[in-house]
Structure formats: structure tokens, C-alpha cells
Amino acid sequence: MRDATDDTLYQALLARDPAYEGRALVGVTSTGIFCRLTCPARKPLARNCRWFADAAAARAAGFRPCLRCRPEDRPLPALVEGLLAQLQAQPDRRWTEADLAAMGHDPSTVRRQFRTHMGRSFLQMAREVRMRQGLERIAIGDDVIEAQLEAGFDSASGFRAAFRRLFGHAPQDLRQGGDLSAEWLDTPLGGMIAIVDDRSLHLLEFVDRKALPAGLQRLSRMVGGRIGLGRRPVTDRVEAALQDFFAGRDGRLDLPVTLHGTEFQRRVWTALRQVPPGETRSYGGLAADIGSPRAVRAVAAANAGNRLALVVPCHRVIGSDGKLTGYAGGLWRKERLIALEASYRDPGANRVDAGQLPL
Template sequence: MLELPDPRTLYAALTARDPRYEGRAFVGVTTTGIFCRLTCPARKPRPENCRWFARPQDAQAAGFRPCLRCHPTGLQADAVVARLAARLRAEPERRWSEAELQALGHDPSTIRRAFKRHFGQSFLQMARAERLRNGMRTLTKGAQMIEAQLDAGFDSASGFRAAFARLFGHPPHEWRGAADLRADWIDTPLGGMIAIADDRALHLLEFIDRKALPQGLRRLSGFVGGRIGLGRSPVHDLAEAELRDFFTGRKPVFSVPIQLHGTDFQQQVWQALRQIPAGQTRSYAGLAASIGRPSATRAVARANATNRIALVVPCHRVIGADGTLTGYAGGLWRKERLIAAERAYAGDDGPTGLDGPSGLDGRGLAL
């Protein structure tokens, strides 16, 4: 048994997200049954609800499940990735570069490959997304542009505006006025997502690194007359809570109300996607047949690709006729992990046919 500091010292390290304890101590939260790294960005539990462990396996032996936000078991095999991920969480505003990685003794190409292996994106991409998120949150609170720029870690206002516009499809000053729809950021184990909603329904939910995100935002802006701003509504809160339940294995079905923007045919396809149970897949031809359009396989595939409400409208459950994973704009690595993780919802660990429970391996979401 490895020696741990006293609980008071550990709790102080937890609240400070002290990177010195990375890999040395873990906290189990009795109210949730989940255990985390001490650097986890999640809300901190009360001291009386904490149990402390020297190793992830000790926490698991005590009945705690690994956190899907800080992945206390997923990075143990790669200490360099674990250390840099902890630095990123501790310094989200820092502007990292390849030169800085080299100064720390790392080969940038090696780090890029390692982070893509664990997270599906490079360390520098993750760092840039963190800076943009900080700037977005500052703008949401009504701060001046210069404050948002500094929070995002950019040297100039023009640099921040350009990066913001590339990501969201609008310059940031267009997102601060009165608006019918509000955009906010939601963290998930598979990366950050942008959620756009009003007080009644969710209109868009996309991973932030999707290449077509700016195009999707512009199309949505056209549907609603450009009335999109920054902020949050109760629909955002419900979507975030249901995403958390989905990723922790508590609830496979989303009840958050949605508003679909598309042609009648597209909406028919999207509604059919919502009928595919978690843990099962369909081929494009099978999906076309289910809506009574067996000859419209290609049109169904195009409609599937234009879905703008990821996960809630589960386009990731559609695969190729030969069983291969094809056509997921959020990244095939995400599609593979989603389908594999959803096997738990099917209640059947054995492989079955194409349009039954997925035959992929059960690696889950340990990133």
C-alpha cells in the first residue's frame, strides 16, 4: 500500500487542482460513486464525501467508477500525455506552441500522435479550444472584447476575432446583442460541444472540431434570421445533464426537446434515426427501407451527414452495408467509441447481425 498524505492535505490539493499529485492520489466521491484525478475540472465535493486512493485499481476495488471527464484510468500507460493533459487543465489560458513543447524536452510530432491516439485531436488543437472557450465564457458574461481576448490567450483582437469566426461562423461582436437563440459550450468525454437553444428547444449540438461547424452555424443563422447570441437557457442545462447521464451509462434516451431545421425528407430521416435503440446499428439501406424509401439510400446518407444535433439524433448508429464505420463528420474515432460504449445499453455482449446490437469491441469511453 502506497503512503498518502493526510486527508486535509489531499483535499487542499483537490481544490487547488495541484498537478504535483497527478498519478499519486485519486479521490472517490461517495455521493456519485465516481473517482477522479485531483486535477479534475469537475465541481469539487464536500470533504466528508471524499475517499482517497493511491492507485486507480484501489478505487475500482472499492466500488468507484472512473470519471469520464478526467479519465483517471485511461492515461496511465502514457505518463507524458497525463502530465501535459494536467498542465492543460491547470493552465487553460496558456498559449502553447511546438517550440514550448520542444523546450520541455518533447518531440512535437510524438506528442501530436500520442494525443490523437488518446483524444482524437492534437495537444495544440485541445489547447486552442480551451483558449476559445475561456474567451467565449468571458463574452457571455458581457465583458469587453479586450478582456475576452486576454482570457483566450491571443496577442491581438484581430487574432481572436479570426479564430472565433473560423470556429463559430460569426465574428464575436455579432454574438453579444439581443438574440432568440443562445450558444454555449458543453464538455463531454469525447470533446467540447457547442449547444444552441432557445427557451423551448435545442437547435444545434455539434463537436467543436467538426469542419462543417461554421457552415452549420451559418445555415442555422439563415433559418432564424441571424438571431443567435451567447448565453444559456434551461434547455442547455437539460441537454448537459442528459449528456452526462448518457456518457455515464445511466440513460440511453434523450428527452430534451429539439427543433429540426431541414426539408421534409431530411426531417423524416432524422426522426427515423431517433428510433434506432442505443446499442444497435442500421445500414444506410436499412434506414432507407424503414422510411419507405428503399431506393433512396444515397439521399438518406446525405441527410444523415447534414444532421446538426449530434448524439440526440444518433447519426453515429448508421454504418456501411459491409459493417464498416463510414461517414461520421464528428470523426470515425468518436463513432467507434460511441457504438462500442452503447453495447452496454443493449444488454447483450455477444455479436449479432448488422441491424442488431453492434459487434464492435466493448472498450467503452476510456479515452
């Protein structure tokens, strides 16, 4: 860093120059986040950049680590680094296992290494990137066809079908602003969709959850279809809380929420929010907590119907024998979340970064 001017570093940031990997980090004053210079996030203005030699210096200046490039993580395997660079260079490419094989990679090895180090497969990450591009183009007012091309889909119908599978709406239905706003948030365990209004969080789901489209459709019906794309101050609160949670700084996720469900479901979800990070409950224990010890199956059903992942911590419910039970976000995520939260039991323990936990 000593021989690099601010202008040189900024040009390296714009170019995502890997030559500066390990030599410099950028802190973005407008977001309070610090990143690698190779981070795939949208680039800040030069006046909003501060430069640091290492993560300790960035943290000392009050910046938080980016959840996309994870500047404090241990080095990734060369195979993962190389394919991430390919994904950054060609975000609109429709990657297949045949493409990986043509590059000399064993698709099963790629899948295993990405799931170990990134929490999901390379092909899943590629699909997320393409869909996110489409959402960003629609959010800033582009025509649907332009958004489709930006996302790398071969046809408008293909983009609309993928969009509808994810959101339960056609793209044009989310084009205009609404009473609620939907935004994509990155986490170490994959992308999440957050839907908020000016006061509270209404939905938070991992984008690859199979029930996400149905949950979005249900929420849309409840608010008369008035869901738009974009951020609000509550979105920023959710994102900041997720960053603190995954960095091991605060496991509470104490956010204002609107619980869309029956009276019984709301009782279960409220009880779940009282389970401290680092502790677990069985379905029977949760039923006893709400004063309905015989309603174990109903409690399990309410748990499965939760649409506020992490904030209503259904991942903290385990079997009566102590074994992990099903989790709609995937058992691999549940394992990582419980391992992360174990450190919250001991305030003096070293914190664990969810992105570094083994599967």
C-alpha cells in the same frame, strides 16, 4: 484522507495539488459531479464540497464522474499527464510542435498518445482551451478585447477570426442574450457546442467539425441572428444525458429537439432516432425504413446534413457491406461510439467508458 482535514483538501483542490492524486476525490453538491483534485474545471465553493477516498464511495453517494478529469479512468502515460499539467498551468499559451520538441518530446509521439488516450491531439486540446476561455469571458460580460487577451490571442482580429470560424458570428454578435443560447459542453470525445431555447435542443456539434460554422450561420439566419451565450435548463438536461451516455448508463439521449430541415430530412432524422443504441443501419435500410427505398442518395445527404450529433445518431449508419463509412465528426469517433454502444445490446454486459476505448 484520514489525516487530511476538509480545509486541507479544499486548499489542495484550489492548488490542483497532484500529491492527492489517487488519495482523494471531491464531490460537488451543486452539480452532482465528482472529480480529481487536479481537475481543470472551475472550482466550487467550499460549502459545496464532499470528500471521498475513491470513486466507488463517490458513486455510492449519488455523484457522477466528471467528463473533464475522468476520475475513474486508468492512469495516463507520464507524457500525457505531464503535458496536461502544462496545459492547465499555461492555458493561454499558443502551443506549437516546436514547443514540444524544445521540451524534448517527439511531436508525432505526443500526437499519437493524445489521440489514443484523449481522443484528439494536444494542440487541438490547447486550441479548445483558449477558445473556451474567450467564450467564458464574453458570456460573463467582458469586453471582446479582454476576452481576446484571456484566450491568449495576439490580436483582436486573430481572436475574432478564430471565433468567426468556429461560430459563424463575430464575438460581439453573441455578446447579448437571445432567443437561443449557446454553451460549450465537455465530453470524452472532445468539446461540443449545444444551442437550446427554453423547450428544446436545436444544435449539438463537436467543435472541431468543419461544417460547424456553416451550421451555426444557417441556424442564426433561421432565428434572425438571435443567439446568445449561456446556459438554460435544457442545457443542463443535455449535459446530464451526455454524461449518462458516455458513462455507459443510458444510450437513448431522449431529449426534446427542434429539427431544422426539409420535410424529407426530418423524416430521415426521426427514423434515425428510432435506431436503438447498439444497432446500425445501412443507407438503403434507412431509406426502406422511411418508405422511400430508392432514395438512398437523398438519405445519405440528409444524414450528412444532421446538426444534432449523437442525439440524431447518424454515427449508426454504416455501408451496405458492413464497413464504417464517413462520419463528419471523424471516423475515430464513429469507431469509439459504435464500440461503446455495442454494450447496450446486452443489458447484463459490463459498460464501456468511451474515454477508455482504443482507437
